[in-house]
Amino acid sequence: MSDKSTIFIFIDDDTKPIAELATPVSFELDTRKLTDGDHILKIVSKDPSGKEGIRKIPFVVRNGPAIAIEGIKENAVVDGVLPLMINAYGKGDQKSFLIEGSETPQSIPYWVWIAIIGFVGWALFYLVRYISITQ
Numbered sequence: 001m002s003d004k005s006t007i008f009i010f011i012d013d014d015t016k017p018i019a020e021l022a023t024p025v026s027f028e029l030d031t032r033k034l035t036d037g038d039h040i041l042k043i044v045s046k047d048p049s050g051k052e053g054i055r056k057i058p059f060v061v062r063n064g065p066a067i068a069i070e071g072i073k074e075n076a077v078v079d080g081v082l083p084l085m086i087n088a089y090g091k092g093d094q095k096s097f098l099i100e101g102s103e104t105p106q107s108i109p110y111w112v113w114i115a116i117i118g119f120v121g122w123a124l125f126y127l128v129r130y131i132s133i134t135q
């Protein structure tokens with residue numbers, strides 16, 4: 001009889017473990033084989049006396065292209081026609097980065113418009129004041 005615990009690693013509701021290992025162990029989970037979305041990593045440990053422990057770890061896989069949307073937020077209440085800006089881009093791989101399409105174009109934030117209008121108003125005030133003093 002071994003004096004080490006054994007762990008069984010499951011993904012989601014699979015009945016067959018993806019790995020059966022003696023502890024302690026380092027393990028690499030390859031998420032490229034999983035679909036994008038929510039998953040659960042379930043680790044079942046069995047000690048030498050036969051007692052079991054279970055730990056479930058929820059995680060999200062996002063290997064596919066990233067999707068950025070401007071014009072609507074999650075759980076938003078909307079009506080009418082919505083202008084949306086949608087961009088999807090891949091990350092490339094671990095060795096090379098895809099620069100093309102990786103930046104999502106966005107509209108100018110409202111605070112930038114306020115700052116521009118404030119600056120133009122300030123500049124016009126001093127321009128009018130300067131012209132009135134010099135005449």
